[in-house]
Amino acid sequence: MKYAIQINEGPYQHQATDSAYHFAKAALDKGHEISRVFLYHDGVNNSTRITSPPQDDRHIVNRWAELAEAHNLDMVVCVAAAQRRGIVDDGEAERNGKDATNIHPAFRISGLGQLIEAAIESDRLMVFGD
């Protein structure tokens, strides 16, 4: 099976990203494929590399990044949602005149078309949110 996963909520606020992570892990463990993880709305906050949770708490961003690296996952952040919330990569920093970037290298910023494409190309679209 090929899955696309959409996450609409940020880390440490709602269980959505945790549920999505455990689902993704279980699917990959079963040998399924995840064609894309798409971060939308507040979900884009799952991609900032400068987050620093307490040591005894899960590191939600790094956990996604490690899973993405291990399974070569395409982690896409919605550009319009990212701009509103200050999630910035090199290209966006230059385009919008920002003095810093904060996106984790495991993620990339792109458009909503990537969600539609993933939904079309996958067998199931899993939506996690509030």
Place this chain on the structure above:
Amino acid sequence: MSILHTVNKSPFEKNALSECLTHSMDGSAILLLEDGVYAAMQGTNFEADVKNALASKKVYALGPDIKLRGLSNDRVIDGIELVDYAGFVDLTESNDKVQAWL
């Protein structure tokens, strides 16, 4: 064609479960997860609705989310099947579509 409906809201907070029970077809599968697992407990105001649904639909609850909330599997309504994340994945495979009642 069967649909897996996922409900992640407590029935005491939002009407997602009621809407799902009203609109889902007979033979559908319903998975209660996150705060949705409160609907799987015996003795609530929603027990009758869930039991009624069990007559024509399959109802599942995500075990890890029951444990996360300090609830007991012993108090789950008879007929509801507990699944883990691997079981969740299996449900998305055995049903043709997945509809999240966010």
